[in-house]
Amino acid sequence: MNPLLMLTASELSQMLRAGEVSAREITAAHLDRIAAVDGDIHSFLAVDSERALATAEALDDRRAAGEELDELAGIPIAVKDLFCYTGLPTTAGSRILEGWRPPYNATLTERVLDAGLVVLGKTNLDEFAMGSSTESSGYGPTRNPWDRTRIPGGSGGGSAAALAAFEAPLALGTDTGGSIRQPASVTGTVGVKPTYGATSRYGVIAMASSLDTPGPCARTVLDAALLHRVIAGWDPRDSTSINAAVPDVVGAARRADVKGLRIGVVKEFGGEGYQPGVEQRFREALSVLEGLGAEIVEVSCPHFDYALATYYLIMPAEVSSNLARFDAMRYGLRVGDDGERSAEEVMSLTRGAGFGAEVKRRIILGTYALSSGYYDAYYGSAQKVRTLIVRDFEAAFEQVDVLVSPSTPTTAFGLGERIDDPLAMYKADLCTIPSNMAGNAAGSFPCGLSPDDGLPVGFQVMAPALADDRVYLVGAALEAELGRRWGGLLIDQLASREVSA
Amino acid sequence: MSDELMSYDAALELFDPVLGLEVHVELNTASKMFCGCSTAFGGAPNSQTCPVCLGLPGSLPVVNAKAIESAIRIGLALNCEIAGWCRFARKNYFYPDMTKDFQTSQYDEPIAFEGGVDVEVDGETYQIPIERAHMEEDAGKLLHVGGSTGRIQGADYSLVDYNRAGVPLIEIVTKPVRGTGAKAPQVAKAYVALLRDLMRALDVSDVRMEQGSLRCDANVSLMPKGSSELGLRTETKNVNSLRSIEAALTYEIRRQATILASGGRVHQETRHWHEDGSYTSPGRSKEQAEDYRYFPEPDLVPVAPSAGWVEELRATLPEPPAARQARLQGEWGFTDLEMRDVVNGGGLDLIDATVAAGCAAQPARKWWTTELTRRANEAGLELDELAITPVQVAALQALVDAGTLNDKLARQVIDGVLAGEGEPAEVVEARGLAVVSDDGALAAAVERAIEANPDVADRIREGKVQAAGALIGAVMKEMRGQADAGRVRELILAKLAQV
Structure with a gap:
């Protein structure tokens, strides 16, 4: 493996600024890597080598001309195929949008391009980000680089696998119920769901508007923070975006100090349904943090037990409305337009052919939940429980600075294992959903390999809204201390396997 | 059906x-x-x-x-x-x-x-x-x-x-x-x-x-x-x-x-x-x-x-319609009946704008509630959909006031404005509609009318001044309506020594 591939974005940035490497070399190394391994991993739905190389060269020229560039300028990035990007088709992982080229860029795509990051391509995802395995993608699943018979998580499995397979040092994700954190957890990488509204949704194809949160994916906490700094901040084109200063996430990632921090362990997240090896690594990480001077207490958030059920009413309700626009009239797939059929028939045939089973399941659930006569019992009640979950968080954050839990109850499960069992699939997001319901910040950080199957385990940190820096603070402290014990990052163990093989 | x-x-x-x-x-x-x-x-x-x-x-x-x-x-x-x-x-x-x-x-x-x-x-x-x-x-x-x-x-x-x-x-x-x-x-x-x-x-x-x-x-x-x-x-x-x-x-x-x-x-x-x-x-x-x-x-x-x-x-709200109507009725001196016709006919704003353009209230009311209402009805339009503006109506009335137009000519000017021929003054010019009060032209026409109607002339000479109507009509006909009827009468009576 080209040694450049194993470097972090922050290390590459230093070398770029020192003139020790060019953006072109870095980009070429990653494109070569993609060409070598992606046939098997399938992280990417589209790669644009020519544009990536041209962008990198232009950046090298600008740097050579003495231009002041962003810290991440010249660093390659993989973009989840949910972000509109004029340079490549944007499919949302769905056949209904096959080949659609957006006429505009998402705000985050624009920010990443403006900062001089080099977009390598678009990554695979569950169709319209609905799933925990990438298996619902209309373009075939992504494989987990730790074990290619296993899922890379979802919906952002493509972005997480690209990081774990050293195809890219940074990636963009979106998190509606755990789609950044759960893939990070099962691939031994870092993923942060910022505070809802801290990152713009403009140009990110919507799944559930009140929950969708774009965020950074990386192999280290500092890299994620550097990307967070580039993408976060108010966007007048997104009414739900927050007009407030972005917390100093990079400073927090560098400080990595948890002395005196009060850490609450969510009592409800453990026990039945949790893999023993996951719980073991989680407990060990708690001891590590305690050893670093943090105060560990147990906190009860009783309504978290209802988060999954609540989520599966609110999210599908919004999905059923957000996905109505895919009707064959203006863009995307059109089926059955023979000049005889009515617009309604063409809409129906197109949606029948273009959407996969999971998307249809959620559209039907949501349509039902919003129906006249059922609204109060389903959607209305779910909104009330959502408020109770928010209050659980508020009460907890009066006692502690952050809450922690395993990111997901198990390590990566096998491809095909849960595809016919939606409820089992949904349970992968048990621990991540509450933060989407409440809109607070949360991240997943590697905390070791499970002793029972040797696969990565994720440690989730949840912080109050607009206190995203605390997520990075805890994640960085954990990463630093575990790194000392392991002699490097967890992901380096995967790299060394490849080298020895 | x-x-x-x-x-x-x-x-x-x-x-x-x-x-x-x-x-x-x-x-x-x-x-x-x-x-x-x-x-x-x-x-x-x-x-x-x-x-x-x-x-x-x-x-x-x-x-x-x-x-x-x-x-x-x-x-x-x-x-x-x-x-x-x-x-x-x-x-x-x-x-x-x-x-x-x-x-x-x-x-x-x-x-x-x-x-x-x-x-x-x-x-x-x-x-x-x-x-x-x-x-x-x-x-x-x-x-x-x-x-x-x-x-x-x-x-x-x-x-x-x-x-x-x-x-x-x-x-x-x-x-x-x-x-x-x-x-x-x-x-x-x-x-x-x-x-x-x-x-x-x-x-x-x-x-x-x-x-x-x-x-x-x-x-x-x-x-x-x-x-x-x-x-x-x-x-x-x-x-x-x-x-x-x-x-x-x-x-x-x-x-x-x-x-x-x-x-x-x-x-x-x-x-x-x-x-x-x-x-x-x-x-x-x-x-x-x-x-x-x-x-x-x-x-x-x-x-x-x-x-x-x-x-x-709330402070930016305009005057409520009822209060405005009461105020305007007072300012314009309309009777209740006149005001009701104006409001029901959709002429309130139009008359207000016409008055604002310098026209007196009664003639403004007269144009909008009679002649123009008739035109709107004929065309199946609302009053304000007619292709004539309050400013044009005010200009029309100014021409009447100046003696340039009589009512009949004014209606022809309206025809022209509605047909898109331009401002009232332009229509007057283009159609040659101005009242003729040039005594030379009128006197010749009067002369001809008297010659053509000797019986009538005799009756006037005998003091039957009301018979002048027939001669005025004849002159007006010859002048295609573009004569100042008052002046024609004066000329006829002077000619037949009745003044």
Whole structure:
């Protein structure tokens, strides 16, 4: 493996600024890597080598001309195929949008391009980000680089696998119920769901508007923070975006100090349904943090037990409305337009052919939940429980600075294992959903390999809204201390396997 | 078609109509409700669109603050409460003119609610209770190509223009309006006319019914006399002028009465008004009403106008129509009867503007309520749709006052202005319509008239001055009406030594 591939974005940035490497070399190394391994991993739905190389060269020229560039300028990035990007088709992982080229860029795509990051391509995802395995993608699943018979998580499995397979040092994700954190957890990488509204949704194809949160994916906490700094901040084109200063996430990632921090362990997240090896690594990480001077207490958030059920009413309700626009009239797939059929028939045939089973399941659930006569019992009640979950968080954050839990109850499960069992699939997001319901910040950080199957385990940190820096603070402290014990990052163990093989 | 229907009078002997009016007002904001695209009418199809109003994947709405301001001012002018906190809601249904397949509207939390206005018909005042005024976005426009009717049935294909998609609308909904009796259609017309005048005074909409910037859905149901139980209602769409509101409701009342009187049942449905044949036909049946699955719009934050802002906007409201009418009647010195004709005929603003352009009130009233009203009726237009402006009417009267035109010539000048020949002075010039008061030309004509009518001349010489009329007529005929009749009379009498 080209040694450049194993470097972090922050290390590459230093070398770029020192003139020790060019953006072109870095980009070429990653494109070569993609060409070598992606046939098997399938992280990417589209790669644009020519544009990536041209962008990198232009950046090298600008740097050579003495231009002041962003810290991440010249660093390659993989973009989840949910972000509109004029340079490549944007499919949302769905056949209904096959080949659609957006006429505009998402705000985050624009920010990443403006900062001089080099977009390598678009990554695979569950169709319209609905799933925990990438298996619902209309373009075939992504494989987990730790074990290619296993899922890379979802919906952002493509972005997480690209990081774990050293195809890219940074990636963009979106998190509606755990789609950044759960893939990070099962691939031994870092993923942060910022505070809802801290990152713009403009140009990110919507799944559930009140929950969708774009965020950074990386192999280290500092890299994620550097990307967070580039993408976060108010966007007048997104009414739900927050007009407030972005917390100093990079400073927090560098400080990595948890002395005196009060850490609450969510009592409800453990026990039945949790893999023993996951719980073991989680407990060990708690001891590590305690050893670093943090105060560990147990906190009860009783309504978290209802988060999954609540989520599966609110999210599908919004999905059923957000996905109505895919009707064959203006863009995307059109089926059955023979000049005889009515617009309604063409809409129906197109949606029948273009959407996969999971998307249809959620559209039907949501349509039902919003129906006249059922609204109060389903959607209305779910909104009330959502408020109770928010209050659980508020009460907890009066006692502690952050809450922690395993990111997901198990390590990566096998491809095909849960595809016919939606409820089992949904349970992968048990621990991540509450933060989407409440809109607070949360991240997943590697905390070791499970002793029972040797696969990565994720440690989730949840912080109050607009206190995203605390997520990075805890994640960085954990990463630093575990790194000392392991002699490097967890992901380096995967790299060394490849080298020895 | 209406031959088989019961007469209106017979219908009203059996039933009391109950009205419900839903009026859509297109706001005149420069940009759309949720994006920066222009709202200008008549642009090339789909030239005023962007990712937001095209509902492209990933796009998000941002509320137009000016539209909220207009909505609040409309609410206040309708004497409504203004919500301290309200949300938009999604109304979900599939249709090709809807780019997102849901309409961003308001549902159970309208910006304005619980108001009312008074309208006057034939000296009687009717209270119209307002249930709500809410904000929403307009849909695109479908053009059905092929087929005979221009409607979707039978069309070969349809084209969509999304320029209108996302244009801000205010929907004003009345509560059931009872107690109007036989005046129901006129009350409805007067109410919509009042809204039109209000919107114009607020300067929040162009309120052009023919361009669709003011649209009315007219609901009506019938209650048997003496009953208080509401009947099943119909909602008539495509009512595109004040005149057709009255006509459509009159027709619907007769149609429903005919059905009910013969023991039938009125179908609760949407009906389509046919201006050409003056009848309604069934549209979508409301008995299989769609479930719109309303829910709060998660892409937008709640609207929470502060009490201070609402009061600031209240201070910008124009004078209420009734107070304005009373003031103007005093200023103009019109009788009650004259004022009622002016108001009912839709001439108030026009006369106000004509007076503002320098015309005296009585001649302004005379032009608008007689000659111009007649022209409008002949053309099937509303008074303000005539192609003559208050400034032009004032200019016309100035020419009359100066003696350049007499009434007959002035009417010919109106012909010219309406025909697009330019300003009144230009029409006078181009058509050569000025009164001839050149004594040389007139004297010659008088001479000829006397020669041609020696008997008449003799009678005048004998002192029968009233006989001069016949000679004046002859002179006027020769001068093709362009003579100053007073001067002609003077010349005739002088010539025949009667002065």
